[in-house]
Amino acid sequence: MTVVGILHPGSMGAAVAAQARQSCAQVLWCPAGRSLATRKRAERYGLTAATDLGELTERASVILSICPPAYAEDVAAEVSAHPFSGIYADCNAISPASMARVSTIVGRTGATVIDGSVIGSPPSATKSARLYLSGPAAALSPVASLFAGTAVLARTLSGGIGRASALKLSYSSYQKASRVLAAVSYALASDYGVEEELLDIAQGRSTSYLAETAYIPKVAARSWRWGPEMGEVADALREVGLPADLAVASAAIMGRWDDRRDSSLSVLEALEHLHRGDEGEGT
Template sequence: MTRLTIALLGAGSMGSAVGRALSASGARVLTTLEGRSAASAARAKDAGMQDASLAELAACDFILSIVPPAVAVQSAERLAPALTQADRKAVFVDCNAISPETAATIARTVDATGAPFVDAAIIGLPSTPKFYLSGPHAARAAVLGDAGLNVRVLDGPIGAASALKMSYAGVTKGLAAIGSAMSLAAMRNGAGDALFDELRESQPELAAWLSSNVPRMPPKAYRWVAEMEEIAAFIGDAYPEHRIYEGAAGLYGRLANDKTATDALIDFFGKRGQ
């Protein structure tokens, strides 16, 4: 098999873990560290990723965009001029937690460059991510399964993979938001101990899930704000339930800056869940 050259937009915890898996499989992995923090640069280097120009990224076999959802459109627009000028078009795989509408916006940007676009969704932890692919060019990206990634091609149009991600994250991160919001409310009103004891007695699986997941949430809360907003947009203003996720976005935005509340949640679910 010809050695793949893969560009990665984003060197966060997920991006660097994906980069490490690709490098370990023998792929050449490039990224851009312009404007990135020292921590991101260190993660990229540790994962075997090489710093490169936008022109070099555009000349790769594949481009995987794994960035915070709030900058997904901007990241594609930033690379678009280099993609337009590239003699050989990379397959652009958008792996971000975005709504189908946002995916369609990015697809239009990429289509204008002449490069093929693949809608993708990552589900799972950085150690065990699964990549769901959709759209007319999804099969072209299936070769990434030979480069260390767990790839699953959906029989659906652009937006199907993003819809899957929105729905899955809406359940899991939505549940974490509900558990956090009601636990904080119970603690503020003197019912915290009783709530946890009742959950553990009558809903042991839910208590165990929240105890495992909520204490890991605070460092990610700031990134989940835009994701909840994307889920609200995915549901649509015509449906009142979209406000659930507008509320979740507000909660995660508050928790990103409220150490007292996040410490209380970690104590509530972490220590008591042991």
């Protein structure tokens, strides 16, 4: 049975790895330099600790990279420092150009690189996520088969490296920017005391993120990851000649929440934090 390596088991990576465990002999991860929270998460999901990255690359035939997008190329470089001739699936929210660089970096080891993207919540007994895969056709099926019958719905795309990343960022450019715009809208409305009226309007449109005010603190808590992802969205838009202003602006707004990595804020506190973000900036 296949031995899989996961780099690195964050909330999404660990959940995806747990689904792969259903068809794998073992899922390895590398504890070196990881936090206590990551260690506990890996234990909870039944992942096996490798001695170091060298052992992981030696034993695994498939490596899944699922990390914050800002670190995707660094992680690829770390892997490329070790012999690895298996399948390397970069499943991060990065632009097609970033994905091409990852492919070049890891390809130097003799590995087969495929492009992946995860869309949805961390998979569990009650939630599913889609894993889109593109790249060399012969390598797609072995990775997709790892998730047969699990809460990860693997789907292959034709067209080679870049397609899965482009799909993810096409989705992110709307989904995440819309969440940010909803927060900014409420921040403005609260300054004028019309937030209840804004909510009343939004609730008449059931598909509007403006009706989901409770989600605003979650946006603040995730901005340290979402901000760099919106930077990648901007890159992807520029690469095809489309305006990237909204993505750039969204990343900048998320930067005001960059130090918030928990969702303990109230909605009002999250909105106030947007105002405090300009302290010390010039006029």
